[in-house]
Amino acid sequence: MPDVRRNRSDAIVELMAMPAAEHDETWLKEALQQAVMLELATLPPYLCGLWSIREADRGPGVFEALHAIVFDEMSHMGLACNMLTTIGGMPRIADADLVPTYPGPLPGGVQPGLSVSLTGLSKQALDMYSRIERPDDPVVEDLDAHTSIGAFYTAILEAFRSRPELIKGTRQLERNMSSHGEGNDIVALTSLGDVETALKVIKEQGEGTAASPDNPFPGDTGEPAHFYAFREMFHGRRLIRVSDDPPRFDFQGEEIPMPRTFPMATVPAGGWAEGGVPVSDDVREHLGAFNRRYSSLLRFLERAWRTEQPSTAAQMLNGAIGQMFQLEEPARALMETPLPGGSGQTYGPEFRFVGDEP
The missing domain is CATH 1.20.1260.10 (Ferritin, core subunit, four-helix bundle)
Known part of the structure; x- marks a missing residue:
């Protein structure tokens, strides 16, 4: 296998x-x-x-x-x-x-x-x-x-x-x-x-x-x-x-x-910073917010299908949907932020899974 x-x-x-x-x-x-x-x-x-x-x-x-x-x-x-x-x-x-x-x-x-x-x-x-x-x-x-x-x-x-x-x-x-x-x-x-x-x-x-x-x-x-x-x-x-x-x-x-x-550029492997693109404090904040919410969404989904309790599963699925609707705000903020260098392109979300929640 x-x-x-x-x-x-x-x-x-x-x-x-x-x-x-x-x-x-x-x-x-x-x-x-x-x-x-x-x-x-x-x-x-x-x-x-x-x-x-x-x-x-x-x-x-x-x-x-x-x-x-x-x-x-x-x-x-x-x-x-x-x-x-x-x-x-x-x-x-x-x-x-x-x-x-x-x-x-x-x-x-x-x-x-x-x-x-x-x-x-x-x-x-x-x-x-x-x-x-x-x-x-x-x-x-x-x-x-x-x-x-x-x-x-x-x-x-x-x-x-x-x-x-x-x-x-x-x-x-x-x-x-x-x-x-x-x-x-x-x-x-x-x-x-x-x-x-x-x-x-x-x-x-x-x-x-x-x-x-x-x-x-x-x-x-x-x-x-x-x-x-x-x-x-x-x-x-x-x-x-x-x-x-x-x-x-x-x-x-x-x-x-x-x-x-918005002319969002292609996200490099590992994300913007890993790809050698300068990242300001504001961009780093938007990227962090997006990646945390995306990771939380995935955790909610996994818990929803792993629990034995239908009521808990429904709560977890609702939690995932809530996180989904919160993704667009930081994504759009990134797409409205020009990349350095005058290319005319912008940042965008990385969809990176980050570590355990605190």
């Missing part, structure tokens, strides 16, 4: 290489732990893009689409945690060896060669987001083919189907998130049917289906799956069907203007 204790391992690639007959309880627990961290890994880059959009441009279009994707990913992470706990596992979230670091690869070796970084919204960032979400068989623009997130979830689904007796319904958290879109609720997974539905939501919200780029579980009618939404933003045009026989799609629809943004 691969070592999944490090966030830069090839654990998912190794798990996928194992014969299906060996996809037992241990395999499934390790795979689901990787799934939890994979969903977490998408949130910091997407949030940096979202928060970099200037206030005046926060409305229909790119901002609303990116906002919806962020909430989808939060729901996916919650469902992955419920899948792990329903078979008796315990998510490891607040773990310095596992928390994704940037720039770097996705957890487990998914999409090898892709370096995920923290930066403001741009065409380059949108291309990076697209490569994170790339389906195995997209209906348009087949980017570099590697192990996809969807293929990994398909393997997890088949493991559940071969061992449904593992599903016990233990430590299940529930959260009504229907205001953010169809299928976005975090629901208890107590049967194989529940797990199948959860995996369908995760896969098809991200990748669409083999026949359509639409998100089958949208917030708004006609909302595309994540991969296609990012490609639309990248091209600046809606993806539309241009032929029925054969079915063909192209970016020839309504124009999608790029919003005005």
Whole structure:
């Protein structure tokens, strides 16, 4: 069994290489732990893009689409945690060896060669987001083919189907998130049917289906799956069907203007100071506040899925949500602060996991 204790391992690639007959309880627990961290890994880059959009441009279009994707990913992470706990596992979230670091690869070796970084919204960032979400068989623009997130979830689904007796319904958290879109609720997974539905939501919200780029579980009618939404933003045009026989799609629809943004530079490895960028006292204060709140959020999440008491779990989840809403203030303060040297770029959040709370 691969070592999944490090966030830069090839654990998912190794798990996928194992014969299906060996996809037992241990395999499934390790795979689901990787799934939890994979969903977490998408949130910091997407949030940096979202928060970099200037206030005046926060409305229909790119901002609303990116906002919806962020909430989808939060729901996916919650469902992955419920899948792990329903078979008796315990998510490891607040773990310095596992928390994704940037720039770097996705957890487990998914999409090898892709370096995920923290930066403001741009065409380059949108291309990076697209490569994170790339389906195995997209209906348009087949980017570099590697192990996809969807293929990994398909393997997890088949493991559940071969061992449904593992599903016990233990430590299940529930959260009504229907205001953010169809299928976005975090629901208890107590049967194989529940797990199948959860995996369908995760896969098809991200990748669409083999026949359509639409998100089958949208917030708004006609909302595309994540991969296609990012490609639309990248091209600046809606993806539309241009032929029925054969079915063909192209970016020839309504124009999608790029919003005005704060020019957040790419966070260097280890953070701004470690990357050799001078950091003033004010910037250090904002960075510290952000990293402490982010770390507290991860601790709340881990405690929520580890406790046996439903009331305590609900309190911990509420605590995590509270910390989430407190992240944007220091992030925006950093994005409004120019880097030294006159490049015109700004600082931004580091999403670093810091030591134990006092």
